[in-house]
Amino acid sequence: MSRPALWVDGVTVEARGRAILRDVSLTLDHGERVALIGPNGAGKSTLLRVLAGVLRPAAGRVELDGTPVGSLDRSEVARRLAVVPQQTALPFSMRVEEVVALGRLPHESTLRGASPADRASVAAAIDRVGVGHLMGRDARELSLGERQLVLLAMAVAQDAPVLLLDEPTVHLDLRHQVEAMELLQDLNERDGTALVAVLHDLGLASHFFPRLVLIAHGRILADGTPDEVLTDERISDVFGVNPALVRLAASVAGG
Amino acid sequence: MISPATTVGDTRARLQAASRARDRRVQLVVVGLVVLAVGAVLGIGLGTVAIPIGDTLAIVADRLFGTHLSSADPAMVAIVWDLRVPRVLTAMVVGAGLAVAGATFQGLLRNPLADPYVLGTASGAALGAAIAVLIPVRALFLGFGLVQAFAFAGALLAITAVYKLSRVSGLAPLTSLLLTGYAVASLLSAGLAMAMYLSGAALRQIFNYLLGSFEMASWERLIGALPIVVVGSLLIMSRARSLNGLLLGEEAASNLGINVGRERAVLLGLASLVTAAAVTISGLIGFVGLVVPHVVRLITGPNARAVLPISLIWGANLMVYADLVARLAGDIPVGVVTAIIGAPFFLALLRRARTGYEL
Numbered sequence: 001m002s003r004p005a006l007w008v009d010g011v012t013v014e015a016r017g018r019a020i021l022r023d024v025s026l027t028l029d030h031g032e033r034v035a036l037i038g039p040n041g042a043g044k045s046t047l048l049r050v051l052a053g054v055l056r057p058a059a060g061r062v063e064l065d066g067t068p069v070g071s072l073d074r075s076e077v078a079r080r081l082a083v084v085p086q087q088t089a090l091p092f093s094m095r096v097e098e099v100v101a102l103g104r105l106p107h108e109s110t111l112r113g114a115s116p117a118d119r120a121s122v123a124a125a126i127d128r129v130g131v132g133h134l135m136g137r138d139a140r141e142l143s144l145g146e147r148q149l150v151l152l153a154m155a156v157a158q159d160a161p162v163l164l165l166d167e168p169t170v171h172l173d174l175r176h177q178v179e180a181m182e183l184l185q186d187l188n189e190r191d192g193t194a195l196v197a198v199l200h201d202l203g204l205a206s207h208f209f210p211r212l213v214l215i216a217h218g219r220i221l222a223d224g225t226p227d228e229v230l231t232d233e234r235i236s237d238v239f240g241v242n243p244a245l246v247r248l249a250a251s252v253a254g255g
Numbered sequence: 256m257i258s259p260a261t262t263v264g265d266t267r268a269r270l271q272a273a274s275r276a277r278d279r280r281v282q283l284v285v286v287g288l289v290v291l292a293v294g295a296v297l298g299i300g301l302g303t304v305a306i307p308i309g310d311t312l313a314i315v316a317d318r319l320f321g322t323h324l325s326s327a328d329p330a331m332v333a334i335v336w337d338l339r340v341p342r343v344l345t346a347m348v349v350g351a352g353l354a355v356a357g358a359t360f361q362g363l364l365r366n367p368l369a370d371p372y373v374l375g376t377a378s379g380a381a382l383g384a385a386i387a388v389l390i391p392v393r394a395l396f397l398g399f400g401l402v403q404a405f406a407f408a409g410a411l412l413a414i415t416a417v418y419k420l421s422r423v424s425g426l427a428p429l430t431s432l433l434l435t436g437y438a439v440a441s442l443l444s445a446g447l448a449m450a451m452y453l454s455g456a457a458l459r460q461i462f463n464y465l466l467g468s469f470e471m472a473s474w475e476r477l478i479g480a481l482p483i484v485v486v487g488s489l490l491i492m493s494r495a496r497s498l499n500g501l502l503l504g505e506e507a508a509s510n511l512g513i514n515v516g517r518e519r520a521v522l523l524g525l526a527s528l529v530t531a532a533a534v535t536i537s538g539l540i541g542f543v544g545l546v547v548p549h550v551v552r553l554i555t556g557p558n559a560r561a562v563l564p565i566s567l568i569w570g571a572n573l574m575v576y577a578d579l580v581a582r583l584a585g586d587i588p589v590g591v592v593t594a595i596i597g598a599p600f601f602l603a604l605l606r607r608a609r610t611g612y613e614l
Contacts, residue, residue: 049506052509052510053509054506054509054510073514074509074512074513074514074515075512075513075514076512077512078510078511078512079512081510082510083507083510085503085506085507085510088503088504088507089365089504090502090503091361091365091366091367091502092367092502092552092557093552093553093556093557094502094556094557095556097270098556098557098558099503102499102500102502102503102511103511105496105499105500105511105512105513106511106512108496110493110496111493113495113496113560119267119270119271120267122270123266123267123270126266126270127266132265132266132269135266135269135270158511
């Protein structure tokens, strides 16, 4: 278990000649949780896609449990790593529990489909995320926040030791933001799930995550505890806002 | 979380209750097979010469099991065994194949408007058939006439061109496939229009192919297409997991463990082969591949493990009964019947559907 859950070394991603990530290196240990912060367009979501192995970097290495992620079969990756997407479009009418059940795809047998154990995992995930009251409803009729919780439940049902989240709280109201954060904390501390979450809310990030990684212009500017990373200069330089506002938000999130 | 409204046992019970949809799936399969058996007997018995059900069953049993139950005269035996049985079986195979291919294209392209013909297979087949009609040579291979051979080749060439051309584009793969399919189909349609313009007296023959018909059904043709449709459909069904993953989009499918690039190529290839085999023996019959998977999805939900086999059975059903109506109405083209039955039924279902369709 000395191998890190995720290891990224010297990753560069380019799109149409423009560098989106430049020489990014990052290590995530088993059972760790990290928040990726940074302004819009910094490359946070791109880094998440590189970590998930759905985007091949132009240069650099990405390893999952010590194995290059590109050399693993996708179903093998999906059993070790789950992703909560920001939003998805559904082409057909689909019930909430049917969406959550998709999280079991990497585990189910090709020919026979879902087993009773798979269905038990789906029920457990629905309860844990607290979306039981949405069962039976068409996922396309839900609010954006409700859909986000359903996608979170799908990833929880996937039962992977590493969980990547792209702005998991962006459409949630305050109570659900805090509840989602508490759920992530619980998944991390009780189940040992390693987390990487892209977050825009610096208050939530610094309250619920012991380690922050600050990204801007495709580079990692700082990596450490919230106090180390969120200095007054960085807040005003990188985010262009008055640091006092962020401190206020952080103290509200902290209760 | 903070306020769990339900307990674990409760949620499991509710999931179990929701999976009663499974009982409905079993019903759809069982009822579908019974309706299909009745349709087969009616399809063999009814027509210009009506044959009593007892004689129909006896002749089929004699042929299949070597019994001597039938005392019907040889002309009647020939009508049943050489004309009607292959015709009914052809209708089943074509309906089943088009419905499975339609469900596959809709899932793969994530587009409710997709049908088996959306990526150029229909226009490729039609142009191939038209060219064969224009060529003054008549040849037979593997029991297929030149028209069938050219139609099959045309369909597969068209989809191959669409797939290859779509990969050159800088667009997202699905958008690129749909737009390339549209462009190639338009080009082939222009070729078809030209061929029809030049065809003179052969125009009616081309027109027959475009409208679709089972009049020319024979054992030879059926045996050419049957294995492709059956094996292709079974292979598609064995990949239901990939189609389920694709419900949430290509990137989400990849994160759910689906090798998207490979599965897209394999499923496109299989669905196109099935479509090509179907249109080769029947011509272009519309609506079955579009309507049947939608109706099934509205009842069972979008799980491909249910949608594919149930579409197969009911696609066969729709085609057998449509052909029966077409014959009893004086041999009108079966494509006209599927459209007349399919379109209003589909409109009615859309009004009752849980939600509208996002395009």
